[in-house]
Amino acid sequence: MTTTEQTAAPAQTVPDEIARQIVLPEGHRDEVKLFEAYAWLRNHNPLAKVEVEGYDPLWLVSKHAHIMEIERQPAIFSNGGGDEPGSHNPILTNQAGDAFTKSLTGGSLRVLEALPYIDPPEHTEIKDVANDWFRPANLKKWEDTIRQLAREAIDKYLKPGVNEIDLVKDFSLFFPLHVIMSLFGVPEEDEPRMMVLTQEFFGTADPDTARADVEPLSPEAAAQQWAAAIADFNAYFDALVEARRAEPRDDLATIIANGRKQDGTLFDKTKAYGWFITIATAGHDTTSSTLAGTLEGLAHNPEQLKALQADPSRISDLVNEGLRWASPVKHFMRRAEQDYVLDGRQIRKGDRFMLLYQSGNRDEDVFVDPNSFDFARKPNKQISFGYGAHMCLGQHLAKQELRIMFEELLPRLRSIEVVGERKVVQTNFVGGLKNLPVRLDLA
Incomplete structure (x- = not known):
């Protein structure tokens, strides 16, 4: 919607403690307060422009519908904006x-x-x-390997x-x-x-x-730390790229290392590093967070565990709810490439947006009783993988891994009980449970 089609609504004030709870990584240590802050935004200022000390101004996008509207329009709301000095960071820093x-x-x-x-179009x-490798039709051939x-x-x-x-x-x-390293071809x-x-x-x-x-x-x-970790990853994966270019194998690493541009020339090795780091x-990490978060949900809802054991065909529904519940990717950033009006709010070219996927997955307008874990939830329009052009390429593999693990584990799981303090990773980007002491009884 262009600015000429609608009059922009006036800005509203967000309490500083709400903005800091969401923007700062340390605010994510306390998930009770964090989800209260998300709920405050959704109920009082779902599209809120905030300024937190040490950060550039940004919009907090807390509603499912607003996240979807932005995700559907990558030409208007860019991910990175290119590699020139005018680029922006898709991760809040x-x-x-x-x-x-x-x-x-x-x-x-x-x-x-x-x-x-x-x-x-560079993204495409x-x-x-490797797009075809991640399609469900190709992933079916890995079913037996993942089950083993x-x-x-x-x-x-x-x-x-x-x-x-x-x-x-x-x-x-x-x-x-x-799983991912085995499919990748990285030595155990x-x-x-x-x-x-x-x-x-x-x-x-x-x-x-x-x-x-x-x-x-x-x-x-x-x-x-981000740059140092990337440098270490690059050093490791450089040897892998050289090895797969010299001696191709039937693995994902070979496909990526030998990726070619539309003109038939090999991509620069840095593109392969980027692929490898993303997959590695x-x-x-997101799949392990979802696995732990889903099992925590079952620990607090033992009747749902029994229902799934009685009808394992519903495990795919469990995976979908586990993804909504855990929401391991907490945000990505977008930048407006033109003036725009979103839900009556005036957006200016250059404005940045923090898409709050955790909040969108608890949106009362989309999910009935969103703060309850319910594997039978229908419909379940979770957006843990994002949407549109930047939707997670590995979503089908992640769902496949989780489904297979639950198909193997749940029939043997007599009970699971949380017996200690839960802790989460201190991050506003990607993360979930860091510690969860449990007592687990296995047949």
């Missing part, structure tokens, strides 16, 4: 972090040659390198009888990582390194995942 990134790149905020930083060309990996994970990390474990650190982290002995780098990559604001080579508590610390991080 403070002003000091952006300045540090620009110092590394010569003025660009495109620190990674990956799909989240790129807009169509790069996405096409699920059985092995259950046998390796759980024992028959009572298990008192940290559900995250002792179980859910490992299966998705092993390198998986611990990939796990550490992923935690550093997504946990830039969490003291528990701080790197020794990053100055702690500095304003640009998160950006420093989001390809398992």
Whole structure:
């Protein structure tokens, strides 16, 4: 909608504590207050322009419908805006972090040659390198392999009888990582390194995942850690690209390493690094967060566990609700490339938007009783994978992994009970449970 079609509504005030709770990574440690802040926005100012000290002004987008309207129009609301000095960061970073990134790149905020930083038509060309591999028709041939990996994970990390474990650190982290690395072609002995780098990559604001080579508590610390983790990933994946170009194999790494432009020439290796980093991080971290969050939901709703055991055909519904409930991707940023009016609010070219997927997945206008875990929820229009041109490419693989794991685990799960304090990763970007002590009884 153009500015000439509607008169813009006046701005409304957002309490500073609400804005800080959502914008600052430390605000995400307390999920009770965080979800209260989301609810306040949805009820009082669903499209709110805020200014938080240390950050550029931005709009908080808390409603499902507004997120969808922005996601549907990538030409108006860009993801990264190119690699020139006028680019923007699709991940919220403070002003000091952006300045540090620009110092590394010569003025660009495109620190990674990956799909989240790129807009169509370049986005489409790069996405096409491996798009077919991630289609459901191709993923079906990996069904038996993933099922075998699920059985092995259950046998390796759980024992028959009572298990008192940290559900995250002792179980859910490992299966998705092993799946994606197996399909990728990364040796199993390198998986611990990939796990550490992923935690550093997504946990830039969490003291528990701080790197020794990053100055702690500095304003640009998160950006420093992000850049350092990317450099380490690039160094590892450079050898993988060279190996797959020299000796191709039947794996995903070979497809990406040998990706070609429309003119038939190979993409620069940095594009392959971007692919590899995206898959090696989001390809398992988000799935492990959803796995743990879904099992937590069942722990608090044992009658739903029994219903699923009685009718395993409904496990796909469980996966969908688990994705809504966990919402492991908390936000992506967008920038207006032209003036626009959204729900009566005047948007100016250059304005930035923080799309709050967690909030959208609890929107009362879309979900009945949204703060309850209900695997039987119908309809369930969860937006955990985003929407439109930038919708998560790996969504079908993630759903497949989760479905298979639950098909293997739930028939053997006599009970699961939370027995200690839950903790979440301190991040406003991608994350979920960090600790969840449980007592799990396995047949």
